[in-house]
Amino acid sequence: MVVGDFAEEKDVIVIGGGPGGYHAAIRAAQLGREVTLIESKDVGGACLNESCVPSKVYTEAASQLKAMKKAPQYGLDAVLPERVDFSQLQEKKHQVVNGSAKGVHDLLKNYQIEVVEGSASFLSSTQLGVEKNDAFEKFKFENAVIATGSSRYWPGEGKMSTNRQLCGSEIYQLHEIPGELLIVGSDYISLEVAHAFHALGTNVTLCIEEKNPLAFDTAVNKELLRLLKKEKIKVHTEVTIQHVNETDTSIVVDFQSKKGAEQWEGACFYRPGMPRPRTDTLHLEAAGIEVDEQGFIPINQAVQTNQSHIFAVGDVTSSPKLAAIALKQGKVAGEVIGGMKSEWDPFAYPVISRTFQPVASAGLTKEEALQEGYAVKESTFPMTGNGYAAIAGEKEGLVKVVSEAETGVLLGFHSIGPGAVEMISAAVQVLEMGGRVEDAAYPYYPHPSFNEAWMEAVEGLEEKAIHLR
């Protein structure tokens, strides 16, 4: 290894080119700072290259297949495919990932952001080194942004390194469709995996662990379980995994469920896994940067670490692990570095799962609101009561709204059904401004449209929904 004698002077160094990192880099550049981005692998990060985007391409295919099944009602007599052509779907995934990565590269270039390939490690609170193959370069910086993200692991005894036991984004790297898939998970990722592989023709079984029940509001969970049943996906609840045994030809999982002892045998076993910060090679201690018990970096509202000129954004921090939060924090980092006052706040962020019907949720569930000491009201409007749902043949789903009983301040929106992802933004707006029932009920909603289900869920809080009785 060749170690350079002197440190090259840089202005702002961003470590990691995922959503958090490239948003930080571009926003700082927009505000006149000179930015160097260090990336050891691919810009776009895990979100673009491994997880969010590949998952969404798969679920998009699954949703298109589902939509096609209603087409004959409308006089569209297509001969539907039995299942998805996997190699073509993978080709589409590559096109989307590569196209988006090129887009990020072009943006970085247009903003004159220098991209350095290699692996970064701090040498002090003002210097870091970048290693690539046998070379090692030293940089001095005014500000740095740590945006190295997280990886996923299986807690406990860990896992064998096989193609049958999969974790996190590994499921999207498979080159063959597994005949059977056991999913042990109840979060938005697991539900997308279930939707995608069910459409691919895999025989999917979903296990919901005792310690991790379904992740959404109770009404949404109930509707989700109904849809899973309708799709003939076997669901086990209150599961505790007891033993996993892998052979050359299959994997056998013994578990305890609500109904007693069960055994499953099949091709692949999937668990979303736990996030672990990607900080192994960063030498955070050399810069004096503190981490929490799990190794994540605590940050303040200006996304500063305990070293106030060094920032951290996204999954590497103690914040909720969502790309939407990472890129928000990235913008805040860029703005603060650029001399603006800017803050983030873990409030009213949307949680999305593009599963059998899309799920979108923001704010508090009823149970969370009760735990926080609120006296609450709730109102649920089913898509069966929505005029456009009848037109579109999409009557699955519901919208549930939670408010503070006395003041009418809205606390949470929870939905599953057509258009939920797009419509959550109106809910986030209302939550963000501390809106009340009248703020959400007063504006015009297009007619006929799915949006009216949201309006009527809110109106239901004051017993004035028109299409509910």
Add this chain to the structure above:
Amino acid sequence: MVVGDFAEEKDVIVIGGGPGGYHAAIRAAQLGREVTLIESKDVGGACLNESCVPSKVYTEAASQLKAMKKAPQYGLDAVLPERVDFSQLQEKKHQVVNGSAKGVHDLLKNYQIEVVEGSASFLSSTQLGVEKNDAFEKFKFENAVIATGSSRYWPGEGKMSTNRQLCGSEIYQLHEIPGELLIVGSDYISLEVAHAFHALGTNVTLCIEEKNPLAFDTAVNKELLRLLKKEKIKVHTEVTIQHVNETDTSIVVDFQSKKGAEQWEGACFYRPGMPRPRTDTLHLEAAGIEVDEQGFIPINQAVQTNQSHIFAVGDVTSSPKLAAIALKQGKVAGEVIGGMKSEWDPFAYPVISRTFQPVASAGLTKEEALQEGYAVKESTFPMTGNGYAAIAGEKEGLVKVVSEAETGVLLGFHSIGPGAVEMISAAVQVLEMGGRVEDAAYPYYPHPSFNEAWMEAVEGLEEKAIHLR
């Protein structure tokens, strides 16, 4: 005709069971009033039975067909139908219309609203009569709501009564698919007709009149024209119709366009027509109710006519002709009658067209804002820059935002593209609260999602969109 001797006493009488009427009836009933609804034809009104809903069933089929064409990219090798099976589509339309009408009937029954079939006419400001066949009943009322809607007509020389010259909702009553269709119109209805019949296999030609250019924002109009061209629909602009000649086998239309004199020959000719209030048999003068020059009923913010105990809602009033406004006014009528303070305001209502890509617009266009004396900024974000658009293979469209230059107050949102109808509600929220750039840019948006195009359009107003350069 048998005229009763005495007038039966009623509490609240609503005339007309369309969206405005049944919303008024139910809201008044929710607030404890006894309501009688008089309907001469079908509850649900023109919107449900003749125009909005049938049109949306047709455009839904057209959009499904369009979506199916991208499916092979995702490995979904469906054999697509060449065109829509029209009798099956009509069957679906009947199912949706009948199902929705039954839903309205059930609601009225559940709210113990009496439904009287017949044609109403005022006898005085406190009495009206209802005629049905040879019977005539007299009712005395405390409050009345006029919700009789409008019909469409062709201005000028009028039209011949034929199956080749169609107006308003008549197009959705056709039992055969026309081989060729000339549409002279540029509003949201005409664009839905173009989308629907193009998918049905009709050879569609669209004429945009000189005096009525495309109805949306300039950027949306430009994208619309691009999509029409892409679909190989012939578009003539700056058109003046000169002569229409109908024979037994076809219709010939001579017109002047931007390019000179043109002649079109084909099966059917469609114009949306002008709205005319349905007040012919109401004898408004007997109740002393004033009308404007076109015969529409002026109302105040509490939807009261000049006779303050008589209300009017929807298309029969001087307000913009949109179902979303009618049903809002209906709720206001019900609330005021029920003793609440309630108002409507023709501000920030969404205008929707479910055409080749959905169009959704609310607030002022740049041109309107300039006319109103604002110094404005504008920002346009194309769907080609949106990550989810790449995933979904839906890169057509854009979002344009208009703000007041100095204050950053948002004045208008104009969009065409996937999810536009669902996403307009967030824009309406922002406009309704008089929000500024930071109010719309600060909240979290799901990632990756179409919603981010909205966020970036807003960020573009301050040159801080990440994916735009």
